[in-house]
Amino acid sequence: MSTSMQTNEDTEQTPEATETALVDVSRLSKLYTGQQEIKALDDVSLKLHAGEFVVIRGASGSGKTTLLLTIGTLLRPDSGTLRIAGKEPYNLSNDDRARFRADKIGFVFQQFHLVPYLSVLENIQAPALTNPHVSKDDAIRLMEQFGLSDRSNHLASQLSSGERQRCALARAMVTNPSLLLADEPTGNLDEVNAEIVMKSLADFAQRGGTVLLVTHDLRNSEFADRTLKMSNGRILMEETGHAESN
């Protein structure tokens, strides 16, 4: 089955289920301790629904990456609750949480995080290591969708920045995740490639996937259903659309 385009259609959704938030963040807090205590998340609440594209904007150090890592089940909060698709991932064992993450969540980062000595196709297929549903056919289809077919055998280290990010996006989508988390995904790209990436994320959301993107770049909001502003570990206000968060 096609991967990138099959979010809502392939999951059995009752009317009740579609009304339930895919991601329900309730009163998350996270304090970094060390030489200095920093409250990176301060009582953050947020709901993300299936098919929503939400941007969180904020200055450097406002807590955006911490929020993304916490929602990505990679950084345990000190308090508060995270529910994704009705489950509380931080209540699962480490192994079960890793499986849950591999199954439900795709990540896109500013720095791409491709494996430099693997080819484009091998990079896109890499999630097969942790997700048994990833097939070569899906990887090839995404490679075509992102205009990388003629680079199939190039090593990731031989790609341009735009090609690397498109490859990283294809890799993030090959598992057909419910949720895509993106941290400054256009930070290293020129305008043309940035637009390709943003349109691909918007397309993913239009087909039923949920996208949460954190950035300091105002231009990314153009593609979002909602933009929230973050400052000092708190979500301050909704910049566009209807209010949903604290």
Ligand SMILES: Nc1ncnc2c1ncn2[C@@H]1O[C@H](COP(=O)(O)OP(=O)(O)OP(=O)(O)O)[C@@H](O)[C@H]1O
């Ligand atoms: N591992 C850590 N240990 C201690 N403090 C940290 C750690 N990670 C982040 N911080 C601090 O927590 C605050 C929030 O950091 P975070 O990376 O979430 O912000 P951000 O909004 O993503 O910033 P940027 O846009 O610069 O990436 C910052 O003050 C940062 O210095």
